[in-house]
Amino acid sequence: MHDPLRIALASFNPRMAAPEANAAELAALRARAADAGADLLLTPVHSLSGAVPPAVAGDAAFAAACETALAPLATADGPAMTVGLPWREHGRLHESVVVLAEGGLRGRRTAHHPRPGFDPGPVPGPLALGDLRLGLMPGADWRNPAIPETLAETGAEILVALDSLPEETDSPERILQAALSRVVENGLPLVLLNRLGAEEESAHDGAALVLNADRSPALRTPSFAESFTVTEWRQEGGAWRCASSPLSAPMEWEERLWRALLLALRDHALRFAPAPILIALDDDPATALTAALAVDAFGTDSIRVRAFLLQEAAAPLASRLGLASSILDLGPALECLGNALPPAAPFLRNPLRRLAMDVLSQAGQGVQPVNGFSACSAAFFPLRYLSPAQCRRLAEWRNAARPPDALGPEYPFLPLPAEEPAPAERHESGLTLWQSLVRADYKRRLLPPGLNIAPRAFGHAEKDRAQAP
Numbered sequence: 001m002h003d004p005l006r007i008a009l010a011s012f013n014p015r016m017a018a019p020e021a022n023a024a025e026l027a028a029l030r031a032r033a034a035d036a037g038a039d040l041l042l043t044p045v046h047s048l049s050g051a052v053p054p055a056v057a058g059d060a061a062f063a064a065a066c067e068t069a070l071a072p073l074a075t076a077d078g079p080a081m082t083v084g085l086p087w088r089e090h091g092r093l094h095e096s097v098v099v100l101a102e103g104g105l106r107g108r109r110t111a112h113h114p115r116p117g118f119d120p121g122p123v124p125g126p127l128a129l130g131d132l133r134l135g136l137m138p139g140a141d142w143r144n145p146a147i148p149e150t151l152a153e154t155g156a157e158i159l160v161a162l163d164s165l166p167e168e169t170d171s172p173e174r175i176l177q178a179a180l181s182r183v184v185e186n187g188l189p190l191v192l193l194n195r196l197g198a199e200e201e202s203a204h205d206g207a208a209l210v211l212n213a214d215r216s217p218a219l220r221t222p223s224f225a226e227s228f229t230v231t232e233w234r235q236e237g238g239a240w241r242c243a244s245s246p247l248s249a250p251m252e253w254e255e256r257l258w259r260a261l262l263l264a265l266r267d268h269a270l271r272f273a274p275a276p277i278l279i280a281l282d283d284d285p286a287t288a289l290t291a292a293l294a295v296d297a298f299g300t301d302s303i304r305v306r307a308f309l310l311q312e313a314a315a316p317l318a319s320r321l322g323l324a325s326s327i328l329d330l331g332p333a334l335e336c337l338g339n340a341l342p343p344a345a346p347f348l349r350n351p352l353r354r355l356a357m358d359v360l361s362q363a364g365q366g367v368q369p370v371n372g373f374s375a376c377s378a379a380f381f382p383l384r385y386l387s388p389a390q391c392r393r394l395a396e397w398r399n400a401a402r403p404p405d406a407l408g409p410e411y412p413f414l415p416l417p418a419e420e421p422a423p424a425e426r427h428e429s430g431l432t433l434w435q436s437l438v439r440a441d442y443k444r445r446l447l448p449p450g451l452n453i454a455p456r457a458f459g460h461a462e463k464d465r466a467q468a469p
Contacts, residue, residue, distance in 0.1 A: 005233040008038035011206040012226045013197045016050035020174050021067035030078040036148050036230045038315050039082035044195040045162040050087040054117025057086035079203050092119040097138040111139035126156040135159040152186035159188050164195040166202035167260040168455045183211050198267040201452040203260040210242050220240035224259040255399035261382050264451040265297040268380045269367045278366040279307045280357050281314035285417040288317050294369045295321045310353050318426035374448050384450025393416045
């Protein structure tokens with residue numbers, strides 16, 4: 001590698017379990033990096049395979065598909081590049097990043113602190129690319145001070161972390177402080193590239209961060225957006241230093257959360273594509289907030305997005321969101337069930353609405369953003385882990401602002417949820433607190449998935465837990 005050194009950072013959303021499609025995207029990014037004169041292209045962890053669960057990663061057919069997709073990338077011309085994929089060796093399954101250069105596979109590094117279900121690899125050493133010694137750390141390895149320290153002690157010149165950090169409360173500040181700690185501890189510059197995408201109950205912002213050895217920030221790319229940036233490095237006093245680039249402004253909490261929710265909704269729907277999006281509308285503020293999220297994520301195309309009025313009072317909301325809607329008339333069914341079950345008549349309306357939407361969803365293989373129970377496998381509960389106060393903050397923010405990638409109206413005039421939940425109806429008297437909890441606990445297990453932004457150790461089991469920023 002020569003001086004100056006040009007390193008390209010590419011953030012894109014790899015499709016889960018679609019190595020052929022991801023390989024095409026990687027080839028296009030490599031060509032773009034070559035046109036920009038880059039010497040090295042860094043792509044996210046899981047960039048070839050997507051963030052597949054261990055059961056898929058260990059499947060022989062999927063492993064063969066990854067090898068087939070990797071082969072033309074390895075032999076193609078272009079700058080050196082990193083590619084993330086599962087790797088099986090000697091009966092052990094690893095989270096790995098391979099380096100492709102000079103028409104072949106130049107090196108491979110496996111995560112020493114992998115996700116649960118994967119086997120830990122050896123403590124990594126520096127990887128030589130010409131005269132450059134790269135401290136490449138896949139996954140969570142950079143979070144543990146011991147791994148960067150080992151790389152520094154064995155001659156690494158630039159630390160590179162390719163991670164999959166979930167969006168959490170205060171995560172930008174926590175990540176920055178952890179990155180600064182690694183720089184201070186080792187006296188080396190650090191490149192951190194997060195994965196873009198969402199799965200299960202996590203979203204990942206795809207942001208890149210570059211810190212020089214003197215702790216000065218050289219690059220910070222926008223969150224929740226695909227990006228391609230070429231950085232320029234020069235040696236000063238025997239150490240590499242990255243030239244400063246414009247730093248993206250930090251987002252407000254509400255915008256970060258809204259964009260994380262949009263990413264989670266879109267990626268969830270992508271797994272059921274080309275399924276339609278079914279939106280139920282009533283006069284509840286939480287339902288209005290969920291509908292606004294769905295419209296921002298998918299637009300109002302009547303071919304894909306179908307809205308149903310559960311109450312005529314929701315018609316103005318549909319109009320403000322630009323949705324063509326039809327009334328879901330459950331009156332005859334309510335009357336029939338009420339006659340058959342007189343004691344239950346007052347409690348039939350909401351369960352019947354849920355049943356009707358679930359049946360519509362299953363009949364049309366539709367994706368359903370919901371606000372509670374659902375028996376549909378494609379349902380998603382975006383507000384599941386948010387408090388009423390947080391929902392209110394989101395609604396207030398969305399009424400006044402619209403993120404750049406949102407497809408909905410500029411001012412949706414959403415009704416504001418109450419800051420505190422309404423007192424729950426009690427159908428039985430004389431229950432103690434623990435009896436109430438026991439009788440309500442089943443609800444937690446029946447709810448569809450949603451985005452969880454609570455601080456946690458990045459999904460690691462206790463015995464496998466990497467040190468969290």
